[in-house]
Amino acid sequence: xxxxxxxxxxxxxxxxxxxxxxxxxxxxxxxxxxxxxxxxxxxxxxxxxxxxxxxxxxxxxxxxxxxxxxxxxxxxxxxxxxxxxxxxxxxxxxxxxxxxxxxxxxxxxxxxxxxxxxxxxxxxxxxxxxxxxxxxxxxxxxxxxxxxxxxxxxxxxxxxxxxxxxxxxxxxxxxxxxxxxxxxxxxxxxxxxxxxxxxxxxxxxxxxxxxxxxxxxxxxxxxxxxxxxxxxxxxxxxxxxxxxxxxxxxxxxxxxxxxxxxxxxxxxxxxxxxxxxxxxxxxxxxxxxxxxxxxxxxxxxxxxxxxxxxxxxxxxxxxxxxxxxxxxxxxxxxxxxxxxxxxxxxxxxxxxxxxxxxxxxxxxxxxxxxxxxxxxxxxxxxxxxxxxxxxxxxxxxxxxxxxxxxxxxxxxxxxxxxxxxxxxxxxxxxxxxxxxxxxxxxxxxxxxxxxxx
Amino acid sequence: xxxxxxxxxxxxxxxxxxxxxxxxxxxxxxxxxxxxxxxxxxxxxxxxxxxxxxxxxxxxxxxxxxxxxxxxxxxxxxxxxxxxxxxxxxxxxxxxxxxxxxxxxxxxxxxxxxxxxxxxxxxxxxxxxxxxxxxxxxxxxxxxxxxxxxxxxxxxxx
Numbered sequence: 001x002x003x004x005x006x007x008x009x010x011x012x013x014x015x016x017x018x019x020x021x022x023x024x025x026x027x028x029x030x031x032x033x034x035x036x037x038x039x040x041x042x043x044x045x046x047x048x049x050x051x052x053x054x055x056x057x058x059x060x061x062x063x064x065x066x067x068x069x070x071x072x073x074x075x076x077x078x079x080x081x082x083x084x085x086x087x088x089x090x091x092x093x094x095x096x097x098x099x100x101x102x103x104x105x106x107x108x109x110x111x112x113x114x115x116x117x118x119x120x121x122x123x124x125x126x127x128x129x130x131x132x133x134x135x136x137x138x139x140x141x142x143x144x145x146x147x148x149x150x151x152x153x154x155x156x157x158x159x160x161x162x163x164x165x166x167x168x169x170x171x172x173x174x175x176x177x178x179x180x181x182x183x184x185x186x187x188x189x190x191x192x193x194x195x196x197x198x199x200x201x202x203x204x205x206x207x208x209x210x211x212x213x214x215x216x217x218x219x220x221x222x223x224x225x226x227x228x229x230x231x232x233x234x235x236x237x238x239x240x241x242x243x244x245x246x247x248x249x250x251x252x253x254x255x256x257x258x259x260x261x262x263x264x265x266x267x268x269x270x271x272x273x274x275x276x277x278x279x280x281x282x283x284x285x286x287x288x289x290x291x292x293x294x295x296x297x298x299x300x301x302x303x304x305x306x307x308x309x310x311x312x313x314x315x316x317x318x319x320x321x322x323x324x325x326x327x328x329x330x331x332x333x334x335x336x337x338x339x340x341x342x343x344x345x346x347x348x349x350x351x352x353x354x355x356x357x358x359x360x361x362x363x364x365x366x367x368x369x370x371x372x373x374x375x376x377x378x379x380x381x382x383x384x385x386x387x388x389x390x391x392x393x394x395x396x397x398x399x400x401x402x403x404x405x406x407x408x409x410x411x412x413x414x415x416x417x418x419x420x421x422x423x424x425x426x427x428x429x430x431x432x433x434x435x436x437x438x439x440x441x442x443x444x445x446x447x448x449x450x451x452x453x
Numbered sequence: 454x455x456x457x458x459x460x461x462x463x464x465x466x467x468x469x470x471x472x473x474x475x476x477x478x479x480x481x482x483x484x485x486x487x488x489x490x491x492x493x494x495x496x497x498x499x500x501x502x503x504x505x506x507x508x509x510x511x512x513x514x515x516x517x518x519x520x521x522x523x524x525x526x527x528x529x530x531x532x533x534x535x536x537x538x539x540x541x542x543x544x545x546x547x548x549x550x551x552x553x554x555x556x557x558x559x560x561x562x563x564x565x566x567x568x569x570x571x572x573x574x575x576x577x578x579x580x581x582x583x584x585x586x587x588x589x590x591x592x593x594x595x596x597x598x599x600x601x602x603x604x605x606x607x608x609x610x611x
Contacts, residue, residue: 013509189571196573197558333601338560338570339579346600405600 001044004226005037008218008254014178021116022151026176026219028114029153032107033174033222036155039097040172040223043162046368050165054080058088060165076170077134077157093157093172094134101131104155119146120153127155136170140236144212144245152177152216152250158237159224160317161372167314170237173223177216180253184215187251190335191298197334198302211301212248218255228369229255229453232297239304249297260289262453263362267355270446271397280348288348291341292356295328295349303327308419315427322376323415329353329405330412347401350408354390354397357381358447361440366452375435382434383411392439395446462532464545464564464577470531473566477524480517488514527566534564543585543610545577550609557608562586581605 018026045051054063063080067073072090073080079096083089094101105128112124119142126142129135136156143154157170191213221229233250236242268285269277303323309316332349335341341349360374384390389404390397418427465473488510495507537546543562550559560573562585568576575582584596585605594605 016506016509192571196571197553198556333603335570336598336601337579337581337596337603339568339576339582340570343599401600 001041001046003037004040004044004221004223005034006221006226006229006255008220008258010178010217010219010254014180014217017150017178019116019150021114022149025111025115025151028107028111029151029176030220032104032111032155033153033176033220035100035104035107036172036174036223037226039100040227042097042100043169043171044227051162051169051171052079053163053169054165055082055088058082063088063166074166074168076160076168077136078169092134094132097172105131108155117146117149120149120151122146124153130156137236137238137241140238140241141245143235144248150179152179152214154235158233158235159228160237161228161369162224164314164371167309167317171224173225174220175218175222175225175252176220177218177250177252177254179214179216183251183253184213187213187215187294190294190340191249193334193338193340194298194302194331198331211298212246213251214248215251215253218252221252221255227367229259231256231259231293234297234300242304247301249301251294251297256290256293257286259359259453260286263359263450264289264352264355266450267358267362267447268351270450271354271358271395271443272351273396273398276398280344280351284344284348285352288345288350289352291332291345292325292328292349292352295332296324297328299328299331300324302331303416303419305420311421311423312418312427313424315424315431317372318375318379318431319415319418319422319427320376321373322379323412323419325353325356325377326380326408326412326415329408333405333409346405350399350401350404354399358440358443358450361437361443362447362450363452375431378437378440379431379434380411382436382439383407385439386434392442395443397443461530463527463530463566464534465527465531465566466536466546466563467533469564469567470528470533473524473527473531477521477528480521480524484517485521488517540610542587542589543607545586547585548611549585549607550611552606552608553603559609559611 043052048056050058058080063073066088070090072078072092073088075090075092077093078090079093080088080090108124108128108131112121112128115121115124123139123142123146127139130139139156153176155174157172159171159173160167160169162171163169191211195210225233231252233252235248235250265282265285268280300320308320312319329349332341332346336343336346357377357380360370360377363370364374381390384404384407385392387403387407388400389407390399392398414430418430491510492507492514495510498506534545537544540547543549545562545564548559548561550557560575562577562582563574565576565578568574568579577583577586580596580598584594585607588594588607590607590610592607594607596603596605
């Protein structure tokens with residue numbers, strides 16, 4: 001497997017935001033983040049549903065059976081192995097990766113010693129300890145408490161997408177970024193409008209405080225985050241911590257812009273008709289793309305429901321991702337009605353949505369790591385095509401915005417219900433009806449020049 | 454600026470006008486001299502083409518001057534509205550409680566300059582603001598844009 005480290009160029013003006021102390025910390029944190037790559041590569045394995053978290057010859061049933069005797073087998077932070085008798089055993093991450101974690105802990109100790117921001121210093125200290133003792137929740141709580149820092153760093157195990165067998169095991173990741181205060185404030189204003197408008201539902205679980213937002217320029221992604229290049233992320237990922245301590249949405253500006261340039265805009269040029277394209281300048285689409293990401297991130301937090309992971313099991317990430325996109329666009333209705341965005345911007349959001357759907361199809365040809373996203377987007381794509389909201393003619397897409405918005409509202413109601421109270425069987429039935437990759441093939445020729453990133 | 458814009462009045466509450474005047478005074482008397490000093494200091498560092506401190510200060514100055522010009526225009530054309538007494542129908546300044554998609558929310562209709570949707574202040578020129586003006590309690594107001602449609606039932610006018 002190739003390295004998962006992605007570094008981003010950041011304008012000098014942005015680096016100037018950092019205080020002298022933050023500038024001293026930065027190289028140490030970047031070094032620590034880079035070192036996560038080696039651990040992630042030990043976890044990653046595209047050929048097996050359970051990646052390298054479980055023995056490759058172990059069946060799902062065997063693992064479930066063993067977990068009845070030893071709950072650690074299905075802990076999010078263990079590797080499952082066979083002992084000399086062929087029995088399944090669990091080894092916790094900090095033991096399994098001790099040699100690789102030790103130099104990271106050393107760097108973090110060095111960083112915490114020179115850090116002048118009290119809350120960041122505390123996080124770095126806790127993180128050092130956690131890498132050795134494995135109590136990730138403690139690190140999450142300390143990370144949530146970091147304030148008045150221009151630097152944002154996190155190292156840990158959060159996302160479960162690598163474990164396609166059970167959607168339980170967490171993959172290592174790291175990132176370092178610089179918070180953009182102005183865009184963070186604007187994003188918070190959008191969040192506040194949506195939270196004021198969309199009322200509480202009994203099944204929804206909420207943080208003790210409104211979800212936080214940090215919009216940042218990224219310097220480095222490593223581990224899972226580097227591999228998938230997320231535009232946004234929601235931390236912590238543990239519902240128990242979220243309910244007690246709150247949570248934060250992170251908007252990652254660098255991958256948002258990078259993917260817009262390399263993927264979304266080229267797809268726009270490939271699948272839309274010339275005259276249609278002329279009405280949407282690049283800058284407008286870039287704005288639409290940013291809103292698309294932001295609205296999805298906020299919608300994902302507005303639509304967290306109790307037990308949805310337990311009910312929907314391995315189908316949860318598919319419906320969760322699909323819902324955050326359509327519900328995000330549905331909620332944009334309130335922004336347009338209240339004069340926060342205009343008609344053209346809403347159209348740009350919907351155009352970028354179509355481009356993102358195609359992008360998952362393009363990426364899937366290179367890697368399966370975003371398979372759940374592709375499946376979620378495919379449900380939406382087929383639903384819109386079936387309803388006539390999107391039409392295809394010789395590989396060119398024609399959106400009917402009014403119809404598309406109407407169908408997106410319908411779809412948001414369906415997906416939200418699945419998350420709120422739907423059963424695994426119902427979700428499976430919906431999947432059987434709408435999960436076909438055939439329609440993408442009509443666009444294959446036009447998409448052939450787009451390189452997956 | 455075209456004829457329509459040049460004749461445009463900016464609707465403001467007395468409180469809103471006060472805040473804008475405060476902001477204007479602050480920008481002109483404090484921030485403007487500060488930025489000018491920063492530019493002078495930065496230009497003493499030498500080669501302006503490689504001087505990021507100078508670039509940053511110049512950019513700040515340009516944003517500041519745009520805002521000052523905006524405020525001057527608004528203050529010149531400000532039209533003050535009187536504090537709203539309880540009325541039977543929605544006017545600028547009314548706080549309305551509405552029902553939309555089975556959810557209840559409330560907001561105040563204000564002039565564009567004071568609009569702050571995150572704090573429930575909606576512009577009279579936004580689709581919702583414009584559609585609400587003149588509506589009475591119990592009335593269902595339909596707001597239609599080329600893509601989005603919504604029905605607001607007015608529950609209360611404060």
